[in-house]
Amino acid sequence: xxxxxxxxxxxxxxxxxxxxxxxxxxxxxxxxxxxxxxxxxxxxxxxxxxxxxxxxxxxxxxxxxxxxxxxxxxxxxxxxxxxxxxxxxxxxxxxxxxxxxxxxxxxxxxxxxxxxxxxxxxxxxxxxxxxxxxxxxxxxxxxxxxxxxxxxxxxxxxxxxxxxxxxxxxxxxxxxxxxxxxxxxxxxxxxxxxxxxxxxxxxxxxxxxxxxxxxxxxxxxxxxxxxxxxxxxxxxxxxxxxxxxxxxxxxxxxxxxxxxxxxxxxxxxxxxxxxxxxxxxxxxxxxxxxxxxxxxxxxxxxxx
Amino acid sequence: xxxxxxxxxxxxxxxxxxxxxxxxxxxxxxxxxxxxxxxxxxxxxxxxxxxxxxxxxxxxxxxxxxxxxxxxxxxxxxxxxxxxxxxxxxxxxxxxxxxxxxxxxxxxxxxxxxxxxxxxxxxxxxxxxxxxxxxxxxxxxxxxxxxxxxxxxxxxxxxxxxxxxxxxxxxxxxxxxxxxxxxxxxxxxxxxxxxxxxxxxxxxxxxxxxxxxxxxxxxxxxxxxxxxxxxxxxxxxxxxxxxxxxxxxxxxxxxxxxxxxxxxxxxxxxxxxxxxxxxxxxxxxxxxxxxxxxxxxxxxxxxxxxxxxxxxxxxxxxxxxxxxxxxxxxxxxx
Numbered sequence: 001x002x003x004x005x006x007x008x009x010x011x012x013x014x015x016x017x018x019x020x021x022x023x024x025x026x027x028x029x030x031x032x033x034x035x036x037x038x039x040x041x042x043x044x045x046x047x048x049x050x051x052x053x054x055x056x057x058x059x060x061x062x063x064x065x066x067x068x069x070x071x072x073x074x075x076x077x078x079x080x081x082x083x084x085x086x087x088x089x090x091x092x093x094x095x096x097x098x099x100x101x102x103x104x105x106x107x108x109x110x111x112x113x114x115x116x117x118x119x120x121x122x123x124x125x126x127x128x129x130x131x132x133x134x135x136x137x138x139x140x141x142x143x144x145x146x147x148x149x150x151x152x153x154x155x156x157x158x159x160x161x162x163x164x165x166x167x168x169x170x171x172x173x174x175x176x177x178x179x180x181x182x183x184x185x186x187x188x189x190x191x192x193x194x195x196x197x198x199x200x201x202x203x204x205x206x207x208x209x210x211x212x213x214x215x216x217x218x219x220x221x222x223x224x225x226x227x228x229x230x231x232x233x234x235x236x237x238x239x240x241x242x243x244x245x246x247x248x249x250x251x252x253x254x255x256x257x258x259x260x261x262x263x264x265x266x267x268x269x270x271x272x273x274x275x276x277x278x279x280x281x282x283x284x285x286x287x288x289x290x291x292x293x294x295x296x297x298x299x300x301x302x303x304x
Numbered sequence: 305x306x307x308x309x310x311x312x313x314x315x316x317x318x319x320x321x322x323x324x325x326x327x328x329x330x331x332x333x334x335x336x337x338x339x340x341x342x343x344x345x346x347x348x349x350x351x352x353x354x355x356x357x358x359x360x361x362x363x364x365x366x367x368x369x370x371x372x373x374x375x376x377x378x379x380x381x382x383x384x385x386x387x388x389x390x391x392x393x394x395x396x397x398x399x400x401x402x403x404x405x406x407x408x409x410x411x412x413x414x415x416x417x418x419x420x421x422x423x424x425x426x427x428x429x430x431x432x433x434x435x436x437x438x439x440x441x442x443x444x445x446x447x448x449x450x451x452x453x454x455x456x457x458x459x460x461x462x463x464x465x466x467x468x469x470x471x472x473x474x475x476x477x478x479x480x481x482x483x484x485x486x487x488x489x490x491x492x493x494x495x496x497x498x499x500x501x502x503x504x505x506x507x508x509x510x511x512x513x514x515x516x517x518x519x520x521x522x523x524x525x526x527x528x529x530x531x532x533x534x535x536x537x538x539x540x541x542x543x544x545x546x547x548x549x550x551x552x553x554x555x556x557x558x559x560x561x562x563x564x565x566x567x568x569x570x571x572x573x574x575x576x577x578x579x580x581x582x583x584x585x586x587x588x589x590x591x592x593x594x595x596x597x598x599x600x601x602x603x604x605x606x607x608x609x610x611x612x613x614x615x616x617x618x619x620x621x622x623x624x625x626x627x628x629x630x631x632x633x634x635x636x637x638x
Binding site: 203221 | 472
């Protein structure tokens with residue numbers, strides 16, 4: 001710390017002039033640094049903008065839609081894309097596609113995000129507890145979750161949905177159940193890595209109980225692992241939700257949801273292929289932008 | 305030495321680590337700490353020295369109850385810490401604090417320096433604001449100014465981080481501080497500064513210190529009494545002068561002969577090679593564990609663990625060489 005390396009000096013206050021250059025931006029929090037790094041990534045930034053536009057427009061569906069999503073005039077059925085008054089055409093019952101996309105997007109996005117958040121909380125909590133305590137508790141938790149792991153995700157979600165019945169809530173529940181074990185596994189591994197670090201031992205020796213340690217020492221250090229993994233599940237959740245609805249297990253027609261819309265339009269693929277592409281394209285674009293954003297966030301979180 | 309008040313007494317502490325096979329059946333046993341006893345006196349520094357793997361760090365963790373001992377007692381304030389119920393132990397826990405070896409993993413990288421230190425206060429019922437105020441005070445005492453306290457550990461050097469680690473240990477106002485290789489990871493020049501800091505705070509806060517290191521010079525500098533360990537057992541124990549001027553145990557003598565000296569005027573080191581290698585702790589030699597490398601080993605050494613023998617006032621050696629020379633009294637414990 002002092003400039004002459006060899007002399008034995010008394011305790012001295014740290015000389016700020018000798019501090020590393022990184023300290024110049026020391027006041028900036030980790031979150032802000034990560035944000036700036038994310039914005040520097042052009043792909044991620046564009047994707048984020050597109051995604052936010054999609055999300056915002058579905059939220060504001062009631063305000064910006066020109067029509068009602070449920071009303072349709074038979075005389076207007078199957079108008080092609082670009083028709084006057086119906087920019088994305090109409091479906092087989094004459095309902096405006098744009099409106100149905102906007103309203104339908106709400107369901108799809110909800111079905112993607114909500115189960116992931118639930119799985120992150122539930123799976124994260126279980127994984128952290130299993131990883132921190134280890135031993136019998138850890139083994140018990142992880143082996144029980146392994147039972148769910150034995151089934152392929154889609155099959156399991158179909159089974160659970162079929163058991164629960166139709167409806168948006170039920171598909172959200174089934175996707176949340178399916179997503180929880182992988183999150184728990186990722187968290188358990190991450191916590192095992194941290195658990196033997198000396199700052200955890202130091203926290204224990206100051207008398208902290210396990211939950212205080214998990215909350216303030218373990219969680220912040222595994223949070224980025226959790227975040228990255230969970231964001232990768234969102235697009236999968238959206239696709240599974242749409243798939244479940246496509247199979248008739250989710251939202252029931254006439255409620256718009258991109259998967260349901262794919263189902264009702266699918267037989268028209270020989271009549272007007274462009275129309276059938278619309279909900280699929282919406283799913284594709286949403287899933288793509290989410291994945292690119294998730295990658296960008298993961299890279300941004302690596303910043304030191 | 306015995307007239308002074310002993311603030312902590314460790315008696316016959318032992319710990320074995322048992323490796324289990326896949327089905328949970330015990331497979332092999334590592335005897336990490338074996339029958340260790342010593343007394344820590346008030347405001348004094350007790351040095352523990354030995355090679356890597358001799359059990360010094362395990363000993364520290366046993367005293368801190370981060371690892372549970374198999375046998376033995378730790379007497380503090382007339383109570384055996386190892387048999388106290390959790391609730392009572394929690395209130396005593398703050399009296400014994402530790403500074404860890406690795407400055408890079410002993411601070412939480414996601415928390416500011418201030419929070420790293422203040423956390424100890426928060427879990428002991430102090431409000432966040434008050435905890436931070438106290439943390440500032442102790443960071444200042446170790447030489448980290450207030451403007452630095454909101455920074456994160458990654459921005460500091462090793463020596464600076466150890467200062468923060470010391471502040472964190474001090475903030476609970478302990479009576480006993482354990483320094484587990486606290487300067488081993490630092491450059492020599494920084495070591496000197498941090499060691500001086502240790503001495504200053506020991507005096508300022510009236511601490512009793514257990515100083516663990518593999519570096520003989522450091523232990524000599526800092527300690528009043530010294531204990532030498534080998535493969536989990538105590539081989540020699542005494543005041544710093546006795547050990548350094550008159551090492552009795554063959555292992556201690558070998559340690560001194562192979563230690564490099566900073567004195568440029570000293571004649572070239574005689575070429576000294578300690579015989580053999582450190583035996584595996586999974587299968588330590590029977591009897592005296594040092595006998596496989598000891599130039600003076602005799603048959604009696606393999607038969608049983610040698611008892612501690614007092615060769616000088618307060619100076620104990622566990623070696624069969626001295627067992628014959630002693631008079632009737634064999635000092636088993638101090």
